[in-house]
Amino acid sequence: MLTNKNLIEFDDNKQEKLVLIDLCNVECVFASHNMINNIYGVCMLTTLVELNLSFNEISSLSGIEELTLL
Numbered sequence: 001m002l003t004n005k006n007l008i009e010f011d012d013n014k015q016e017k018l019v020l021i022d023l024c025n026v027e028c029v030f031a032s033h034n035m036i037n038n039i040y041g042v043c044m045l046t047t048l049v050e051l052n053l054s055f056n057e058i059s060s061l062s063g064i065e066e067l068t069l070l
Contacts, residue, residue: 027069032056039063 028050029042036056042048043063048070064070 043067 024045025047026045027047029045029048030052032052032054034056036053036058039053039058039061040063042051043066046067046069048067051064051067051070
């Protein structure tokens with residue numbers, strides 16, 4: 001659960017708070033109520049079945065089509 005963590009992006013090169021390699025086999029991500037404006041790195045989480053990004057600042061869902069289990 002990544003709710004209220006002040007996350008800005010799903011990009012572990014820019015933040016120490018979110019290390020995507022730690023999430024490599026995760027099926028559910030709840031990252032609501034953050035400041036996420038770019039979901040670029042989320043396409044690396046290929047095992048995702050559920051993704052909650054409500055209450056963020058996302059303007060594009062580009063790349064999410066690669067998550068075929070979602």
